Amino acid sequence: MSTFIIPKFALPGFVAKIGARLPQWPHALSLICGLNLVRSLGILPAETLAEIDGRTFRVTVLDTGAVATFTLQGGVFKPVFGKASPDLQFTANLSAYLQLLARQEDPDTLFFNRQLTIEGDTELGLTVKNMLDAVDFSTLRASLSRLPGFARLRDHGDSHTQTSPA
Amino acid sequence: MSATAQPESFRKPELICPAGSLPALKAAIDNGADAVYLGFKNDTNARNFSGLNFDLKTMAEGIRYAQSRGRQVLLALNTYAQAGRVADWRKAVDQAVDLGVNAIILADVGLLDYAAKTHPQARLHLSVQGSATSYEAINFAYEMFGVRRAVLPRVLTLAQVEHVIKNTPVEIEVFGFGSLCVMNEGRCWLSSYACGESPNTVGACSPAKFVKWDKQPDAMEVRLNGILIDRFGNDENAGYPTICKGRFEVAGETYYAMEEPVSLNVVELLPEIMRIGVAAIKVEGRQRSPAYVTQVTRALRQAIDAAAANPDRFVVKPQWMSDLAKVSEGTQATLGAYNRPWR
Ligand code: SF4
Numbered sequence: 001m002s003t004f005i006i007p008k009f010a011l012p013g014f015v016a017k018i019g020a021r022l023p024q025w026p027h028a029l030s031l032i033c034g035l036n037l038v039r040s041l042g043i044l045p046a047e048t049l050a051e052i053d054g055r056t057f058r059v060t061v062l063d064t065g066a067v068a069t070f071t072l073q074g075g076v077f078k079p080v081f082g083k084a085s086p087d088l089q090f091t092a093n094l095s096a097y098l099q100l101l102a103r104q105e106d107p108d109t110l111f112f113n114r115q116l117t118i119e120g121d122t123e124l125g126l127t128v129k130n131m132l133d134a135v136d137f138s139t140l141r142a143s144l145s146r147l148p149g150f151a152r153l154r155d156h157g158d159s160h161t162q163t164s165p166a
Numbered sequence: 167m168s169a170t171a172q173p174e175s176f177r178k179p180e181l182i183c184p185a186g187s188l189p190a191l192k193a194a195i196d197n198g199a200d201a202v203y204l205g206f207k208n209d210t211n212a213r214n215f216s217g218l219n220f221d222l223k224t225m226a227e228g229i230r231y232a233q234s235r236g237r238q239v240l241l242a243l244n245t246y247a248q249a250g251r252v253a254d255w256r257k258a259v260d261q262a263v264d265l266g267v268n269a270i271i272l273a274d275v276g277l278l279d280y281a282a283k284t285h286p287q288a289r290l291h292l293s294v295q296g297s298a299t300s301y302e303a304i305n306f307a308y309e310m311f312g313v314r315r316a317v318l319p320r321v322l323t324l325a326q327v328e329h330v331i332k333n334t335p336v337e338i339e340v341f342g343f344g345s346l347c348v349m350n351e352g353r354c355w356l357s358s359y360a361c362g363e364s365p366n367t368v369g370a371c372s373p374a375k376f377v378k379w380d381k382q383p384d385a386m387e388v389r390l391n392g393i394l395i396d397r398f399g400n401d402e403n404a405g406y407p408t409i410c411k412g413r414f415e416v417a418g419e420t421y422y423a424m425e426e427p428v429s430l431n432v433v434e435l436l437p438e439i440m441r442i443g444v445a446a447i448k449v450e451g452r453q454r455s456p457a458y459v460t461q462v463t464r465a466l467r468q469a470i471d472a473a474a475a476n477p478d479r480f481v482v483k484p485q486w487m488s489d490l491a492k493v494s495e496g497t498q499a500t501l502g503a504y505n506r507p508w509r
Contacts, residue, residue, distance in 0.1 A: 045217075048216075048217050051216070051217075103189075103455070103456050103457045103460075104457055105457050106454050106455040106456075106457040106458035106461075106493060107455055108453075108454055108455070108458065108493075108495075109457075109458065109492060109493045111404060112403050112404050112405065112494075112495055113403060114386075114398070114400070114401075114402075114403065114404060117381060117386075118379065119379060119380075119381055122374040122375070122377040122378065122379060123216055123373075123374035123375045123377075125374070126215055126216050126217065126218075126374045127216040127217045128217075129217070129455070130186070130187070130215060130216060130217030130218045131217045133186065133187045133189065133190065133217075133455045133456060134187040134188065134189065134217065134218075134224075135189070136188050136189050136192075137189065138192075
């Protein structure tokens with residue numbers, strides 16, 4: 001597959017101002033649906049999921065103004081409404097999240113460079129980070145390709161070679 | 167090999183990369199590591215962090231992935247067996263042998279003895295946590311336990327490393343890249359002082375449950391079990407929350423009193439490292455993500471190949487240095503003790 005490197009960028013300030021005024025549930029719901037899909041594929045380790053069950057998380061995208069708060073309850077990710085402070089909170093610009101998802105940047109790097117803020121229960125943060133790091137994308141792709149509509153993903157290359165500059 | 171003859175000691179070192187997870191292991195192998203080192207999901211290794219490391223099933227898969235591609239897997243069993251639980255550590259040695267790892271990295275003398283007696287065919291490496299800095303200490307481990315390789319603590323100058331190599335039959339591995347542990351490896355009490363737990367006992371320095379990051383309007387504060395370690399201004403790089411890299415007030419001045427949050431980077435010393443006959447170069451960072459492993463392995467693979475192909479005309483590529491600097495703690499790189507003028 002061809003190489004695509006996600007650059008570091010920040011959206012203009014007005015985007016966040018508008019975004020913050022929009023209802024927060026659509027993207028919160030899509031994030032939660034995605035998490036539940038990944039969970040249902042059985043590639044997240046059961047013991048780690050049990051460890052984080054009952055905890056609340058907030059993901060804030062600074063430059064879009066999006067905020068999603070959710071919890072894992074009885075093994076299912078669910079949205080949380082209201083302002084109560086979560087156990088763990090991630091804050092970053094959209095580009096940082098995209099770089100993390102593509103495994104292009106390491107969360108420690110973004111944290112050292114102050115592009116990613118992690119607040120709250122540090123051990124919980126580490127657990128979540130290590131759980132996501134341990135997801136083998138080749139297994140994820142294989143599982144996804146068995147779902148209707150995801151078959152085209154089957155032809156894509158391995159995640160960590162996708163970002164190769166060569 | 168270059169046109170100029172190299173000394174007999176010249177050797178191209180193996181590149182040993184960290185794997186905290188299966189994707190990290192695959193990233194290391196795919197990007198050119200000669201070997202990976204990894205640990206079990208428990209306190210038998212010095213990176214015992216929640217969610218990190220391998221259970222038996224993923225480890226078997228990782229070993230298959232590496233060995234089927236002609237690479238090696240080294241198992242770090244580098245903490246000290248805790249009182250009353252020696253059986254757990256011995257079991258880990260047995261499991262490592264059963265899984266067919268290429269070598270076991272040990273620090274505890276009792277475990278070295280157990281491994282040497284119970285599994286005489288197993289290849290044993292002396293861990294950096296064993297804190298052997300002299301050839302006498304390394305030769306002792308060789309004579310007593312048949313240790314085949316020793317990982318040197320990051321406290322020696324290159325001249326001292328050379329002196330060790332000249333006086334031991336044991337292969338020598340040195341650290342080539344990664345966060346620095348202040349010059350007292352395997353003997354540090356700072357984490358124990360603050361929270362009663364340390365790398366040698368529970369397998370983690372500054373365990374996360376004691377760490378609190380606190381966002382203030384003008385700075386980020388970090389505390390270890392209530393002890394303020396540092397305040398990072400909004401435009402300052404942050405580092406790991408270890409006491410050795412904290413800023414403290416000493417005699418009226420606040421500064422990094424022990425160690426700056428920097429990473430070691432030996433790329434410019436590679437020809438010299440090869441000349442003195444270092445057997446392997448190790449990358450720190452089993453706690454880091456696959457993205458880090460990819461970036462560091464790729465840069466070091468290219469640098470080692472270039473230096474080995476032409477040690478006399480080796481030129482450091484700015485691209486390697488900027489890729490490595492980007493993932494560094496504190497985004498600074500140093501040569502550490504290797505080129506320290508004092509001893
Ligand atoms: S406090 Fe620093 S020197 Fe001590 S074990 Fe931790 S990282 Fe190493």
